[in-house]
Amino acid sequence: MKRRTFVKGVAGTAAASTLAGVSGCGGAASGGRPGRRVAVLGGGCAGLSAAHELAERGFQVTVYEKKDILGGKCRTIPLENTGFGGRADLPGEHGYRFFPGYYKHITDTMSRIPFSGNRRGVKDNLSRIETVNFSRADGRDLVLPYQEVTDFIFDFQTLADFLLSVIGGFPKITLNEARFFVQRLLEYATACKDRRLNEYDKLSWAQFCRADKFGADYDQVLVSGLTRNLVAAQAHKASTRTIGIQAMQIFVGNILLSAGEDAGRVLNAPSTEAWIDPWYDYLAGIGVEFHNNTKLITLNMAQGEIAGAVVEENGVRRTITADYYVLAVPAEVASKVITQQMRNADPQLNGIDQLVVDWMTGVQYFLNENVNLSRGFYTYIDSPWAVSSISPVQFWRNKDFGAAYGDGSVKGFLTVDVSDWDTPGMLYGKPAKDCTREEIFRETWEQIKAHVNDVDSGRNPVLRDDMILEQFLDPAIKFGADGTPEENEEPLLVNTVGSFSIRPEAVTKIPNFFLASDYVRNNTDLATMEGANEAARAAVNGILALSDSTAKPCKIWPLSEPAFLLPFKEQDVIRYRLGLKHILAFDR
Numbered sequence: 001m002k003r004r005t006f007v008k009g010v011a012g013t014a015a016a017s018t019l020a021g022v023s024g025c026g027g028a029a030s031g032g033r034p035g036r037r038v039a040v041l042g043g044g045c046a047g048l049s050a051a052h053e054l055a056e057r058g059f060q061v062t063v064y065e066k067k068d069i070l071g072g073k074c075r076t077i078p079l080e081n082t083g084f085g086g087r088a089d090l091p092g093e094h095g096y097r098f099f100p101g102y103y104k105h106i107t108d109t110m111s112r113i114p115f116s117g118n119r120r121g122v123k124d125n126l127s128r129i130e131t132v133n134f135s136r137a138d139g140r141d142l143v144l145p146y147q148e149v150t151d152f153i154f155d156f157q158t159l160a161d162f163l164l165s166v167i168g169g170f171p172k173i174t175l176n177e178a179r180f181f182v183q184r185l186l187e188y189a190t191a192c193k194d195r196r197l198n199e200y201d202k203l204s205w206a207q208f209c210r211a212d213k214f215g216a217d218y219d220q221v222l223v224s225g226l227t228r229n230l231v232a233a234q235a236h237k238a239s240t241r242t243i244g245i246q247a248m249q250i251f252v253g254n255i256l257l258s259a260g261e262d263a264g265r266v267l268n269a270p271s272t273e274a275w276i277d278p279w280y281d282y283l284a285g286i287g288v289e290f291h292n293n294t295k296l297i298t299l300n301m302a303q304g305e306i307a308g309a310v311v312e313e314n315g316v317r318r319t320i321t322a323d324y325y326v327l328a329v330p331a332e333v334a335s336k337v338i339t340q341q342m343r344n345a346d347p348q349l350n351g352i353d354q355l356v357v358d359w360m361t362g363v364q365y366f367l368n369e370n371v372n373l374s375r376g377f378y379t380y381i382d383s384p385w386a387v388s389s390i391s392p393v394q395f396w397r398n399k400d401f402g403a404a405y406g407d408g409s410v411k412g413f414l415t416v417d418v419s420d421w422d423t424p425g426m427l428y429g430k431p432a433k434d435c436t437r438e439e440i441f442r443e444t445w446e447q448i449k450a451h452v453n454d455v456d457s458g459r460n461p462v463l464r465d466d467m468i469l470e471q472f473l474d475p476a477i478k479f480g481a482d483g484t485p486e487e488n489e490e491p492l493l494v495n496t497v498g499s500f501s502i503r504p505e506a507v508t509k510i511p512n513f514f515l516a517s518d519y520v521r522n523n524t525d526l527a528t529m530e531g532a533n534e535a536a537r538a539a540v541n542g543i544l545a546l547s548d549s550t551a552k553p554c555k556i557w558p559l560s561e562p563a564f565l566l567p568f569k570e571q572d573v574i575r576y577r578l579g580l581k582h583i584l585a586f587d588r
Ligand SMILES: Cc1cc2nc3c(=O)[nH]c(=O)nc-3n(C[C@H](O)[C@H](O)[C@H](O)COP(=O)(O)OP(=O)(O)OC[C@H]3O[C@@H](n4cnc5c(N)ncnc54)[C@H](O)[C@@H]3O)c2cc1C
Pocket: 041, 042, 043, 044, 045, 046, 047, 064, 065, 066, 067, 070, 071, 072, 073, 074, 094, 095, 096, 097, 098, 099, 294, 295, 296, 297, 328, 329, 330, 333, 360, 361, 362, 417, 490, 491, 492, 516, 517, 518, 519, 527, 528, 529, 530, 532
């Protein structure tokens, strides 16, 4: 695990210009704004993505990162002093990393990070998942194949039949409920752009799907369950526009996957090992400088521009300067470092304060057996804390976990996302936010066991308490004097109802100031690695448009939807203009 504190890139501009041909970048000066020095503030997915695109286009990039390690929420968090006998420390993480097939931006970047033996660089470190288990406590699991559906969905009716066959298979869901829910998916799929933006962004997904119309199972499984487990968002808070887009991409987008793309993927090693360290090596090689342990405090303005950024390194403050500044910190940090003067210069920056972040955090259980619960991800539908997990080692290059990590006794692990910190649990009757660290471990484990050690296992326990050798909770959760969490230093943005209109663009009205992070307005429209990368590309394109560089802009893909839906959407354009509701809509 590399923890560089201050590193200067070596190969510099020479390597960058070699790459110019490879990525279609480069070019001579064209008379725009001069200057090539860019300060990237934040070294997470967005910051590294911006650094990547800029350095390949001949800019001199310096990344300033608060932590001693790069990668932000995507990084591996080693359990210190757990590796013995030449083995690495056990790999903790913020949460497991899932890359749906529709991701194009982040995977394109990954394909341009060299990795020995891989034709498509780090992208070839993605392993295909095959299933998703929707598990009920005391009920049979629904195991769905997670695959591309190119071959058999070619028109609206087949799509409708396909969706009904998937949704109708959920345990404890009536045919009537399944039909109603599928109709909502089809309504969204055939709605025009303006309706999605102006009508649906004002509704929560739960309102859109009428979570109140049917029984608790309808909400718990189809409305809230699918949302939190497939796109890690809360159906009662998140906007219909956002969730609809993601549902479209997951259910319908798989129709459009190009050859060679898998419908769902995870990394084949801990994320820092498979992705972030090779990224660092590549970026340093093309001249990017890194200042870790360097926290951005604020930004100074002069003559309508950013004149410098105040950073703090080892308790010492200094002002750094550049020609362009890319702010690549999450929304809750951006809202603190952006000054009133900057807000006056660009009022869209005020919207960042109103964005909502929530707790979603990883827990890992390191086991004395390698238990593979499913060939993909496992969602625990009845878990009050909205728990889901992956058994990663089965997807890894090196399947002998004990030989590579820890002291040799740990054979595998379960990596778990806890997405609801406010609902009382089943063991202690308390929300995670009111539990001690030990109670969080215990409660999460019991919620998983209730789903796994049930009728599906014939009551033979698949998971036993004596399997756990180590457990790990993200250190972003800070515990107070009473032993319960008092802060989550790394929460996640929720795309709440109406939030699209207040999210800022990557290009601001301050000429040399750009935003890159998962909250920035973009096509992906969900706080994800894909959204962070897309935002970074937009920021870089803003710099290119202003600077004297003639390098080609970064590619930004629209979200694709099947052509056979187009005539329906065109019909809805007319209905929307006439003030008519969608043809599939009911009275809300
Ligand atoms: C539990 C969990 C699971 C997730 N799973 C997935 C998934 O499966 N698939 C997916 O696509 N997305 C997933 N996400 C979302 C994804 O991780 C984020 O959307 C993405 O990492 C955001 O990248 P970012 O660069 O915008 O922000 P971050 O990753 O938060 O990076 C920001 C960086 O800025 C640094 N920083 C902060 N403050 C300062 C400062 N003052 N000065 C300097 N540096 C600073 C931080 O240390 C960090 O390195 C998950 C998120 C969570 C919380």
